[in-house]
Amino acid sequence: KPPELPPGKWGLPLVGYIPWTSKTFEDQVSDFHKQYGHIFLWRMGTQLMVFINDYKLVKETFSRVEFTNRPDWETFKFFEDPAIGIGSSSGALWHRNRRFTLRQLRDLGMGKSRLVEVVQQQTLKLRESLSINAGTPGRIPHQLFVTIINVIWQMVASRQFDAEDKKLKSFAKDMDDFVILSNRLAFKDFLPWLQTIMPEFLFKRLINYHGMVQMKERFFAYFYEEIKNHRATLDPDNPRDLIDGYLLEMETNKDDTETTYSDADLAFLVFDLFFAGSETTTNTFNWMCCFLASHPHVQRKLHAEIDEVLCNGILPTLTERPRMPYTEAVINEVLRISALVNFGVQHMANTDTQLGGYTIPKGTILSSSVTSIHYDNRYWVQPNEFRPERWLDENGKLSMKKEGFLAFGVGKRVCTGESLARMELFIITSMIFQSFSIAPPPGKSINLIPDLSGFFFRKPMYNEFVFTMRKQ
Numbered sequence: 001k002p003p004e005l006p007p008g009k010w011g012l013p014l015v016g017y018i019p020w021t022s023k024t025f026e027d028q029v030s031d032f033h034k035q036y037g038h039i040f041l042w043r044m045g046t047q048l049m050v051f052i053n054d055y056k057l058v059k060e061t062f063s064r065v066e067f068t069n070r071p072d073w074e075t076f077k078f079f080e081d082p083a084i085g086i087g088s089s090s091g092a093l094w095h096r097n098r099r100f101t102l103r104q105l106r107d108l109g110m111g112k113s114r115l116v117e118v119v120q121q122q123t124l125k126l127r128e129s130l131s132i133n134a135g136t137p138g139r140i141p142h143q144l145f146v147t148i149i150n151v152i153w154q155m156v157a158s159r160q161f162d163a164e165d166k167k168l169k170s171f172a173k174d175m176d177d178f179v180i181l182s183n184r185l186a187f188k189d190f191l192p193w194l195q196t197i198m199p200e201f202l203f204k205r206l207i208n209y210h211g212m213v214q215m216k217e218r219f220f221a222y223f224y225e226e227i228k229n230h231r232a233t234l235d236p237d238n239p240r241d242l243i244d245g246y247l248l249e250m251e252t253n254k255d256d257t258e259t260t261y262s263d264a265d266l267a268f269l270v271f272d273l274f275f276a277g278s279e280t281t282t283n284t285f286n287w288m289c290c291f292l293a294s295h296p297h298v299q300r301k302l303h304a305e306i307d308e309v310l311c312n313g314i315l316p317t318l319t320e321r322p323r324m325p326y327t328e329a330v331i332n333e334v335l336r337i338s339a340l341v342n343f344g345v346q347h348m349a350n351t352d353t354q355l356g357g358y359t360i361p362k363g364t365i366l367s368s369s370v371t372s373i374h375y376d377n378r379y380w381v382q383p384n385e386f387r388p389e390r391w392l393d394e395n396g397k398l399s400m401k402k403e404g405f406l407a408f409g410v411g412k413r414v415c416t417g418e419s420l421a422r423m424e425l426f427i428i429t430s431m432i433f434q435s436f437s438i439a440p441p442p443g444k445s446i447n448l449i450p451d452l453s454g455f456f457f458r459k460p461m462y463n464e465f466v467f468t469m470r471k472q
């Protein structure tokens with residue numbers, strides 16, 4: 001390994017460092033952290049991966065323009081090369097789409113009562129599903145995912161679907177399948193030489209090429225249909241949603257020869273919002289259920305605050321939020337302890353540069369080790385404990401400390417949906433626990449060990465819960 005690079009594992013030519021161990025990826029990263037310190041390198045195949053385990057260094061890194069790009073990975077650019085939309089793109093197109101999305105989310109989402117109402121209506125349906133099986137052990141109903149997806153559909157296309165709707169069901173299935181199918185594209189990114197030594201048909205089979213092409217066609221079919229309908233009914237004086245907002249900007253810029261606006265870019269942007277906003281928010285609420293079911297004293301305090309502020313069963317809006325610091329503290333603590341996006345979303349160095357006293361060559365991938373930072377005892381007292389109180393000051397007021405908190409990332413690509421996600425989590429949590437208490441099935445306990453089988457998420461394991469109706 002060249003000495004100017006961060007310390008770490010270099011391994012063999014072409015294949016890099018392959019660990020012969022049954023340890024999880026997260027545990028290996030944690031071992032290398034102990035061995036090499038806050039910044040280390042792991043050469044995977046031909047790809048240089050740098051892991052950063054220190055909050056201040058992550059903040060510095062992701063605030064620098066040299067580290068703003070996304071990796072030039074097949075996973076990000078399979079549908080369109082170079083990548084378009086927001087989550088996978090880089091450069092001027094990303095910058096413009098990010099500004100546009102932030103503006104749209106602000107205008108359509110946070111603080112606007114329409115979207116809050118949609119979350120309320122959808123959560124009422126979730127309450128219905130829960131009440132059907134109240135008192136008996138079961139999993140979190142599918143309606144939770146439907147609720148989250150419908151909030152995004154409402155925001156982008158002013159639509160909502162019934163849980164049994166055929167289109168919604170196939171859309172949800174495609175989203176699940178996409179995550180599984182796209183995993184195999186990693187062969188192209190980490191072992192690109194395989195393509196030169198394997199017959200083309202075999203390599204395509206290895207990376208699930210045809211499955212991915214079909215997937216692309218299906219996704220674009222959903223979104224192109226929406227774009228077509230929106231264009232046909234667009235009223236420039238009354239934009240209804242994000243698609244309308246984009247079409248209007250596209251029209252304003254139609255004579256610009258450098259324009260990056262296109263139907264494909266819009267479709268991709270919408271696709272990104274579904275991907276970035278659905279699994280994340282759904283799994284965070286799932287973790288919430290796990291932690292509340294296993295910490296009855298926290299649940300009691302949550303119930304007490306909900307009963308005091310939302311008395312007589314009134315539905316929560318954003319007006320009540322400042323009066324519910326404990327609920328907010330529970331949400332923050334779930335986001336911290338679950339460390340759901342455990343390595344953040346990867347960034348790439350767009351030039352040769354220096355970081356933490358080491359050389360970082362152009363094309364190096366940078367990952368933040370969110371789990372180790374969320375459990376770093378320099379920032380968190382007894383980090384393994386689920387303790388919402390850590391988010392409250394001595395007067396019981398919410399203190400939104402940010403040092404050491406990375407659930408939504410940090411820097412130039414910090415999550416654009418943070419406010420929306422927080423709003424959804426606040427409304428869903430307060431409405432569900434206004435009506436129900438949650439516990440493990442009799443004689444059982446909740447498994448809080450994360451499922452680490454996927455690369456991007458630290459999901460909760462399959463757990464059953466007993467939701468019991470509360471007396472109002």
Ligand code: HEM
Nearest residue numbers: 086087276277280281284341345408409413415416417421
């Ligand atoms: C609890 C829920 C959520 C969590 C934990 C979460 C977390 C994250 C993280 C860690 C990143 C990567 C930041 C980086 O690249 O450094 C991200 C990016 C992003 N998130 Fe979220 N997110 C959540 C909900 C949402 C929602 C509801 C939306 C919108 C519907 C959204 C939209 C996005 C977008 C568009 C990006 C890419 C930003 C960019 O590349 O510039 N997220 N999110």
